[in-house]
Ligand code: G3P
């Protein structure tokens with residue numbers, strides 16, 4: 001097992017920022033997470049058509065903006081013309097798509113950690129994405145404040161070429177944990193495994209923990225349904241509902 005950055009994992013990580021309270025993947029959603037008492041967020045990063053890294057989940061902009069079309073069809077100027085808040089509520093009208101650089105500056109200012117998901121949507125190039133974002137991530141965040149995850153193995157492999165395990169914590173993202181998880185994780189020297197929580201089996205959780213990996217599960221929004229899983233050794237729940245989860249945990253007997 002290689003040495004990894006000394007990451008103090010939180011119980012809760014705000015999925016796409018505090019996305020139950022603010023438009024996902026925005027500066028406002030990250031600020032809302034901090035205000036709710038959560039110091040770590042999960043965010044998605046991908047590239048505009050002109051190569052600018054932005055914080056965005058979908059392949060297109062229809063769901064989360066007042067525009068339409070593929071992200072890959074936009075340059076920075078066009079992207080900044082979109083309102084990415086009003087779809088969520090009038091109070092968020094005027095919110096603009098965040099660049100990776102703007103987001104890193106905010107995370108630094110708020111003293112927050114990030115699980116940055118390298119989001120390789122269909123037809124996009126994982127290598128170009130990693131090459132564009134990795135220098136900024138390594139420059140912008142201390143090793144203890146950064147976990148880079150992806151469903152895309154080629155992307156993770158490329159990330160590892162930028163920095164060794166002691167400098168860069170990588171996370172293997174899965175739906176159901178596949179039979180190959182152990183060899184995948186060893187080959188990439190990952191720090192953590194990130195399964196879809198309802199599909200994780202107890203035996204898999206035990207094996208993952210026994211092998212020394214951290215275990216971060218997404219996307220858990222009902223704290224009572226998730227409750228029994230804490231005993232499986234899960235380190236962190238990635239949740240849209242940080243306030244609901246935090247309240248629930250606060251009310252548990254110690
Ligand atoms: O990183 C956990 C989770 O965000 C993965 O799925 O689709 O919400 O990015 P998605």
Ligand code: MG
Pocket residue numbers: 042043044117
């Ligand atoms: Mg994500």
